[in-house]
């Protein structure tokens with residue numbers, strides 16, 4: 318089993334790709350990439366001093382289990398739907414290719430994004446670069462392959478196999494590098510899902526597998542059946558839920574962690590304010606996300622101001638500090654900020670140049686503890702699909718997670 322890595326000393330600091338967009342000169346702490354709290358933050362609290370040469374700045378590599386990826390990826394949900402209307406196929410292909418040119422080698426999609434639209438765009442955009450990129454996608458929903466009609470969750474092994482065949486066509490490839498189960502299926506023992514993933518790995522149709530919105534008990538059960546490469550749960554400066562159980566479990570087991578919504582669904586960039594014009598199709602307001610009420614957007618503003626204050630030392634934006642904060646938390650964390658727009662992607666990608674010091678990290682933690690967060694991370698209806706132990710106030714300790722135990 319090739320993806321059992323428990324040591325965290327495998328961070329690589331080199332890659333051949335350069336990133337053009339720079340931060341201000343004093344902010345460029347570039348040449349080594351960022352490796353996590355241990356090395357990103359300086360022991361003496363003094364700002365790290367890199368080469369300061371943006372032309373030579375490169376994205377470092379990180380390991381998710383045994384899978385090597387760039388330290389930042391591109392979330393490809395929003396090119397299909399979610400937060401405002403898609404910019405269309407041509408603009409989305411241009412965005413994905415520009416991300417590649419900017420040094421991103423890790424792309425995150427799912428069959429549900431559209432459905433199918435994001436995978437089709439990602440597949441077409443990356444076809445010329447297929448052997449140079451890591452493609453991650455997700456199964457887990459019962460979607461009619463012809464009509465795209467959705468009927469809730471399913472991770473039955475026979476469905477996973479059929480779904481993968483369809484995905485390979487959309488992604489224009491013969492293998493998916495990382496296939497996640499997007500939501501635990503309360504009807505299917507996680508061992509059966511892990512077993513199906515192991516079978517697909519053996520056949521070469523996928524290279525690694527992961528879980529999304531899974532709790533520690535489920536992760537441990539799956540990992541025992543076949544090593545899990547990555548867990549993808551919501552995590553960001555204002556959403557700390559995985560810190561209690563999931564991230565410690567990943568660290569213990571040598572599993573990578575991929576935070577979704579690393580920019581707090583855009584809020585942490587500082588550009589989503591009560592004056593922001595949400596379109597009718599924007600899930601943040603149409604699905605009543607508690608942190609996107611006018612009241613919450615005002616009350617949580619001090620968090621953005623704190624990120625901005627720290628960013629001021631590096632000529633970095635609040636969103637860049639939110640991403641740099643994730644990179645500095647642990648070396649096995651790889652954020653996948655999502656956007657539809659090339660300038661936003663470039664801003665996000667340049668976040669790796671911000672090397673937060675130990676003092677910065679302390680200030681951010683103290684400030685977060687003092688300010689707190691107004692509103693839950695998701696509406697109750699959506700959280701129902703999350704596993705036990707993935708949200709603050711729940712624990713998977715003493716449980717076997719949400720899925721039934723396998724029949725003996």
Ligand SMILES: NC(=O)c1ccc[n+]([C@@H]2O[C@H](COP(=O)([O-])OP(=O)(O)OC[C@H]3O[C@@H](n4cnc5c(N)ncnc54)[C@H](OP(=O)(O)O)[C@@H]3O)[C@@H](O)[C@H]2O)c1
Nearest residue numbers: 392393394400577578579580581582583654655656657661
């Ligand atoms: N596993 C799961 O269940 C799950 C769930 C959700 C998401 N994901 C994955 O995680 C990825 C990222 O999460 P996310 O998209 O939910 O949230 P996010 O990355 O935290 O934020 C995305 C939002 O921020 C805005 N944004 C991005 N960069 C910006 C910038 N520099 N300046 C201003 N606004 C900016 C985007 O709008 P613009 O388009 O206008 O830039 C978009 O509305 C997704 O694309 C998807 O691949 C997975």
